[in-house]
Amino acid sequence: xxxEHNKRPSRxxxxxxxxxxxxxxxxxxxxxxxxxxxxxxxxxxxxLVVCGRSDFVxxxxxxxxxxxxxxxxxxxxxxxxxxxxxSLTTWNQSVGEPDRKLSAYSGxxxxxxxxxxxxxxxxxxxIAAGYEEEMLNDFIPSNPGLERRLTNRVWLKDxxxxxxxxxxxxxx
Numbered sequence: 001x002x003x004e005h006n007k008r009p010s011r012x013x014x015x016x017x018x019x020x021x022x023x024x025x026x027x028x029x030x031x032x033x034x035x036x037x038x039x040x041x042x043x044x045x046x047x048l049v050v051c052g053r054s055d056f057v058x059x060x061x062x063x064x065x066x067x068x069x070x071x072x073x074x075x076x077x078x079x080x081x082x083x084x085x086x087s088l089t090t091w092n093q094s095v096g097e098p099d100r101k102l103s104a105y106s107g108x109x110x111x112x113x114x115x116x117x118x119x120x121x122x123x124x125x126x127i128a129a130g131y132e133e134e135m136l137n138d139f140i141p142s143n144p145g146l147e148r149r150l151t152n153r154v155w156l157k158d159x160x161x162x163x164x165x166x167x168x169x170x171x172x
Contacts, residue, residue, distance in 0.1 A: 013117070013121060013122070013149060013151055013152075014125045014152075015117060015125060015126040015127070015149055015150050015152060016030075016125070016150070016152045016153070016154060017085075017127075017128050017135060017140070017150045017153045017154070018030060018130075018154050019129070019130065019132040019136070019153070019156065020131070020155065020157065021131065021132075021158055022131075023158075024156035024157070024158060025156060026083070026129040026130075026156060027050075027083060027129070029154065029156065030048065030081045030083075030129060033125070034046065034047075034048035034079040034125075042122075043078060044077035044078075045077050045078045047079065048078075048079045049075045049078050049080050051071065051080060051081065051083075052082070052083060052087065052088075053084075055067075056068045056088055056109040056112070056113075057105045057106075057109055058105075061105060061108075062108075064104075064109050064112075065108040065109075065111070065112050068108065068109045069116070072112065072113065072116040073116075075124065076120065076123055076124055077123060077124060078124060079124070079125040079127065080125070080126050080127065082128045084129070085129060085139045086134035086135055086138045086139040088109055088110065089102060089106045089110060089138045090102075090103045090105070090106050091103065091106075091138065102142050106142060107142075107143075110146065113126070113146070114146060114149060117145075117149040118145065118149065126150070132155065
């Protein structure tokens with residue numbers, strides 16, 4: 001029985017949100033996570049796929065869902081890294097209205113990400129990165145499903161001058 005158990009793929013969420021200022025090593029951490037997950041053999045491919053808004057949003061309204069779904073399915077069993085994830089979520093606010101609304105393009109893209117992560121739990125690692133304020137105020141609130149699917153949160157703080165000198169001296 002133990003052999004049977006070990007052959008089943010993981011069905012847990014291995015998704016991350018990396019938050020920090022410019023130069024806080026979000027991309028480097030994503031690369032390191034991909035290397036570790038690859039060495040563990042959790043996915044068929046140990047490849048880190050770096051993507052951005054243009055990989056999800058299409059030229060015309062109504063085409064974004066298809067483009068997003070195609071991109072995500074084409075990267076199944078890989079580690080997907082959406083850098084500056086907040087750029088995917090643009091908000092509109094009409095004059096005189098108290099609430100802002102997610103743009104149609106953004107809504108389509110984020111809905112496809114949520115559906116993909118829900119339907120294929122454990123079949124990929126999705127890493128979203130960006131500045132803390134934008135991630136917490138724009139990206140994560142864009143769809144209630146993101147909160148539940150991106151449960152591993154990492155806040156990367158700025159290094160002090162002494163820490164940077166220590167890193168440099170250690171590297172020598």
